[in-house]
Amino acid sequence: MKIYNTLTDKLEEFIPHHENQITMYVCGPTVYNYVHVGNMRPVITFDMVYNYFKYLGYKITYASNFTDVNPKIIQAAEKLKMTERQVADKFIKAYLTDLKSYNCSVIEKRPRVIDHIEDIFEFITVLINKGYAYEVDGDVYFRVSKIKDYGLLSNQNLEELQVGSRIDIDPKKENPLDFALWRKTSKGESFKSPWGMGIPGWHTECVVMINKIFKEEIDIHGGGVDLKFPHHENEIAQSKALNNHNIARYWMHNGHININGEKMSKSLGNFILAKDFIKEHSANEIKLALFKTHYRLPLNFTDELFGEAKVLNEKIANSLKQANLQIAINNLSTNLVKKDEKLEEIMNNDFNTPNLISYLMELIKQLNSELRNKSAFTDTYDKINLITKILGLKYDLKTFTDSDKILYNSWLEAKEKKDYQLADKLREELMTLDIL
Ligand SMILES: [Zn+2]
Incomplete structure (x- = not known):
């Protein structure tokens, strides 16, 4: 399969370090x-990536951290009159609730900075000893000039960065681009380090x-393009200094989101929290709206986009509901198709979800026609399920009881006997039970 590697700016054949395993x-x-x-x-993009690798049969170890030690947390603690730990716990809990309401997979590894403070001391000490970092008055900075191709990921060289950067000249730093590995702090939560009280720098964490x-170079490092x-x-620079590799062989970055053509910001009044957005749109609709654009491209949220996503979601839900009823009534076996070549052809091209959605809608059309013509439809149904699983779409399909089935069959019988009065009554009952 091919993945666009932002480190080389090339579509590259994806070869994991270990056969059948991905980190x-x-x-x-x-x-x-x-x-x-x-x-x-x-979150939604890499959940899809994770689901697709699982579909391909890989064993995948997926980690995503919580930055729970940070100057922003110290500020929030002061504002909210809470301790830094209370702030972190509150918003970790809120985040996990968001993930649940967006139907995202549970990530097995969730490291927190607070559990790695000692590791950070050790890491910084090695960098200082190797000449890649220096301490000034309780702060420790990384010496970027020691990294030959610093700027590789963002396609900038050191000189361009220095000219183009609006980084304040800090007399403590040897070079304005040097970044803090350790920062001396005088207020809020701080930790006793070999360099005095302070907190670690975000890039180090x-x-x-x-x-x-x-413990080795991983296969994929992901995040938003703004990172x-x-x-x-700076993550790469530190890894080069210490391990002589780029942390990850493949770097993947998703594009950013605009709201009605504008950058989201509090001052523009278009700042939308995830927990509020999910009250207006279902998780399926949000995912369909996102996946209609390739993950690397910027995405513009508009009412039109969400209107389209709503229609797509209803189409899928209705077809699956009808198919599910026929499966139950006729005791059909499903989940027999485990692979789909066309799906793989689409996804192996750097996770082309817009094409995958087109293919999904083709399959929905096919399923509807098979249902209408009372022809075999379970292969199509299975293929649809493979796709919805990869995209993280969830459809709560009814489990039918025996009495549901009896009711449904009585309705068919009444229709056949042309007893329309009874048929109408049974139809209403079936609709109330969400069977029709
Ligand atoms: Zn990071």
Whole structure:
């Protein structure tokens, strides 16, 4: 299969380090607030990636962190009159609730910075000893000039970065692009380090957790495109210094989300929290709306887009409902088709979900026609289910009881006998029970 590697800016053949196994890390949220809908795009995108690898039969280890030690959390704690730990716990809980309401998979590895403080000390100490980092007055900075191709991920060289950066000149730093591995703090939660009281830098946290969990270069590192620079660039720089590799062989970045053509921001009044958005649109509708655009492209949220997604979702739900009824009444076997070549051809091209949705709608059309013509439909039904599973779409299909089946058969019988009065009455009952 081919994946677009943002590190090389090329569509590359995907070859994992270990046969049949994949390791993947996606930067998780800084838990100081509720997440907004833009934060849900990487979550939903990499959930789809995870589901597809599972479909292909890989054993996949997926980790996504919680940044629970951060200046933003210290600020939130002050504002909310809570401790930093209470803030982190509150918003981790809220985030996990969001994931549940968006029907996302449960990620098995959820490292938290608070559990890796000692590892961070160790990591920074090694970098200092190797000459890649230096301490100034309680802060520790990474020396970017030591990394030959710093800027590779964001396609910028050191000189361009220095000219183009609006980074404040800090007299403590040797180079304005040097970034903090450790930051001295005087207020809020801080930790006693070899360099005094402080907190770790965000870029260090992810690298340390990845090293700790995977202990080698991983296959895929993902995140939103806004994390490319400086966050991911700086993760790579540290990994090069310590391990002489890029942390991950394949870097994947999803595009950002605009709302009605504008960047989402509090000042524009178009800032939408994930937990509020799910009250207006179902998880299926949101996912269909997202997947209609390729994950790498920017995406514009409009009423029109969500109107279309709603129609698509209803079409899928109605067809599956009818098929489910026929499966129950006729005791048909399903889930026999486990592979679909066309699906793979589409997805092996860098997870082409827009084409996958087109294919899904073709299959829905085919299923409807098979149902109408009373021809065999279970292969089509199975293929549809393979796709909905990869896209993380959920349809709660009814489980039929014996009395449901008897009622349905009585309705068919009444229709056949042309007893329309009875048929109408039974039809109403079936509709009340959500069978028809
Ligand atoms: Zn990260």
